[in-house]
Amino acid sequence: MSNSNLFLKSGFIRAPLQNGVGRFVPQLQRIVLKFCKSNGSSRGLRDFIEQDLVDFAKQNPSVVVYLKPRRHRGPVIVAEYLNGDRVWMGMHNKTHSEITKWIEVLRTQQGDIASLRLRKYQYTDYPSVQGPWTPFTFKDPELNTAKLPDPKYGANNRLPMTATEKLRLMFEKQKLNDVNTAE
Amino acid sequence: MGLHKPIYHPMNDCGDVVVCINSREIALRGEEWRRRAYFHHTGYPGGASWTLAWELHNKDPTMIIKKAVYKAMQGNLQRRHTMERLFIYPGEKVPDDVLQNVSNQIRQLRPVPTRLDHIPEEEVQNFPKVMDYPEDYVLK
Numbered sequence: 188m189s190n191s192n193l194f195l196k197s198g199f200i201r202a203p204l205q206n207g208v209g210r211f212v213p214q215l216q217r218i219v220l221k222f223c224k225s226n227g228s229s230r231g232l233r234d235f236i237e238q239d240l241v242d243f244a245k246q247n248p249s250v251v252v253y254l255k256p257r258r259h260r261g262p263v264i265v266a267e268y269l270n271g272d273r274v275w276m277g278m279h280n281k282t283h284s285e286i287t288k289w290i291e292v293l294r295t296q297q298g299d300i301a302s303l304r305l306r307k308y309q310y311t312d313y314p315s316v317q318g319p320w321t322p323f324t325f326k327d328p329e330l331n332t333a334k335l336p337d338p339k340y341g342a343n344n345r346l347p348m349t350a351t352e353k354l355r356l357m358f359e360k361q362k363l364n365d366v367n368t369a370e
Numbered sequence: 371m372g373l374h375k376p377i378y379h380p381m382n383d384c385g386d387v388v389v390c391i392n393s394r395e396i397a398l399r400g401e402e403w404r405r406r407a408y409f410h411h412t413g414y415p416g417g418a419s420w421t422l423a424w425e426l427h428n429k430d431p432t433m434i435i436k437k438a439v440y441k442a443m444q445g446n447l448q449r450r451h452t453m454e455r456l457f458i459y460p461g462e463k464v465p466d467d468v469l470q471n472v473s474n475q476i477r478q479l480r481p482v483p484t485r486l487d488h489i490p491e492e493e494v495q496n497f498p499k500v501m502d503y504p505e506d507y508v509l510k
Contacts, residue, residue: 307379320376322386322473330474336391336462340475358498 195304203297213249214297217267218290221255222278229262234283235290247294264293272299371452387455388476389468394431394460398423408437431460 206212220236222229236254244252262278264286274293278286318324333340371385372378398406406423426433435458443449457468486494503509 306381322375326474335469335472335475337475341478343478343481345477346481355498 192304195302197304197306199307199310200305201310206297212269213247214269215247215250215266215294216269217251217253218293219253219255219265221257221260221263221265223258223260223262224256226259226261228279231280231282231286232262232264232278235286238283239287243290250294264290266293268298270298274299274301371455385452385455387457387471389464389472390435390456390458391462391464392460393435393458394427396427396434398434403427408433432458 206214220232220240222232222236224233240252240254244250262281264276264278266274266276268274276289276293278289281289330340371383375384377384403424404422407420408423408426409418409420411418421429423434436453436456439456440449440453443452457464
């Protein structure tokens with residue numbers, strides 16, 4: 188987490204609203220396209236306005252579209268949402284097709300979802316059914332009554348059997364066999 | 371700290387405290403006791419000093435472990451606070467208030483070597499052998 192994230196609103200990831208299950212409520216309320224009529228950095232936005240803006244406005248009657256020409260300023264799109272969010276997006280030197288895609292993003296998203304620092308990358312309403320993990324789950328119950336430190340719990344139990352130990356066991360087995368055959 | 375726990379989160383404090391006992395009995399490999407030097411500088415001119423491992427161990431039997439752990443950690447601001455969670459005792463004696471909170475034991479990485487004269491006489495006698503030394507054989 189870098190310093191620039193400290194003032195970012197923080198929250199948890201969430202599922203989208205059940206918008207459209209009954210009736211669909213368009214979330215984007217207003218979109219303002221700010222651009223310059225002469226500067227080259229507004230070229231893409233001007234192309235979009237000339238070619239696609241009327242269609243966009245016709246297809247989305249619920250969205251209020253404003254155009255704000257302003258001299259010698261950078262191109263910007265500001266979108267306002269039903270939940271009060273306001274998304275400011277610079278369109279400096281963006282091409283026509285890029286702007287088409289960004290406007291599609293602004294139109295379809297539910298408020299300002301990008302400017303949220305996720306505290307965790309997962310979220311659930313039901314944290315645990317079987318009870319949350321504690322340091323004592325899956326532990327040997329013998330440890331509850333054990334008096335630590337104890338060599339029994341401290342000894343290494345992951346090493347393979349040594350050759351010496353194997354030989355000794357073979358010898359023990361041989362001795363038993365000798366006793367059995369003698370009888 | 372506590373990275374291995376399912377409840378880990380950078381903003382919750384779930385690291386374990388570790389109690390280390392018998393630090394007086396540590397082993398160093400090869401010539402390390404004589405060759406390894408610990409550097410310290412007081413900050414004043416001529417304030418540098420090099421202490422050999424055996425000298426340091428005689429002065430404070432917990433110091434070698436402490437420095438080894440400290441050196442192995444990342445050199446960030448958290449290091450000194452993380453070190454506060456390590457208790458090192460030179461012998462078996464651990465204060466009761468520390469011991470009563472111990473809930474588990476970390477298993478050894480390798481078996482502790484035993485000496486022949488520490489193994490019971492009977493067990494040595496019963497250990498299988500290929501042959502006996504002859505009567506007149508002189509052990510060096």
